[in-house]
Amino acid sequence: ALTTVVASGSVHGNPVTILKRNELSIEEKLHQAMETGGFSLNYQPVINVTDNSIEACEALMRCRIGDEMLPPDRFIPVAEKTGLIIELGDWTLLTAAHMAEQLLANGHPTKVAVNVSRAQLTAPKFQQTLQALLTISPLPPSLLELELTESLFMDTSIAVRRNLDAAVEAGLSLAIDDFGTGYSCLAYLKDIPANKLKLDRTFVKNLPEDKKSLAIVRAITRLAQDLGMTVVAEGVETPEQLDTLLGTGVNALQGYLFTRPLPEQQLESWLTDFKG
């Protein structure tokens, strides 16, 4: 049944999106969640190990339908295929910016990072969304960060270029997400407006035993820092991984060892305790 292919209706200019049957039921659920306020954001702090400050808090989308939680790895791809990610992405940007505003007002001037999909960046309206957001929000744009996968930085389409330029011009910072998973060449690194590189969890997972992962982490960290970028390691789960990573020169760490992504209401008290 999983391979049954059907054509779904058109959303946001995707005339015929081909969805598998199980994806169709997810699309159904996404609509349901939109109608019932089932979307929320959790925030995962990233710790800067050079001064023990909070480097950023990453906003991660959650989707609830009744008692069921849909994992992002299942619903994000469907939201991308159907174009729903554009509306969801606008909501995420607004909500995350609002969170950053609130944190700032309560004594936590921390960046909030938002994941942005290709479909959002190929939509010309992304610029306007951003501008509208920065007009209505008193938030300093430097407290908003966009996380994009490598391929988006190599994208030569005019819409993507313009949207990225507009974000940088507006004062937002850009991070390369999931670095090292995209089989890309390194040449593009010297020409892109990102000031942060997030090393994918695959390089952290098998530390400290895997010496090859360690060599890669060291080399990439050195390279990125020489290019003026900050390096974050994702998916830190154990004290041994922490110890090993501290010896590589990475600037910041993110992972369950510090905290799982937190619901909005728990983030502030976590940040306050961490400062304590």
Ligand code: C2E
């Ligand atoms: P990502 O951007 O790479 O986000 C990091 C993922 O790693 C999150 O999964 C986070 O919960 C998880 N994680 C953090 N620390 C650890 C750890 O120590 N161990 C392990 N095993 N995992 C850890 P999550 O929240 O399930 O999100 C999965 C992916 O869904 C994200 O990967 C991102 O690509 C996408 N996503 C989530 N929220 C959004 C969103 O608002 N917009 C877009 N476009 N994509 C999103």
Ligand code: CA
């Ligand atoms: Ca991310």
Ligand code: CA
């Ligand atoms: Ca990532």
Ligand code: CA
């Ligand atoms: Ca990812």
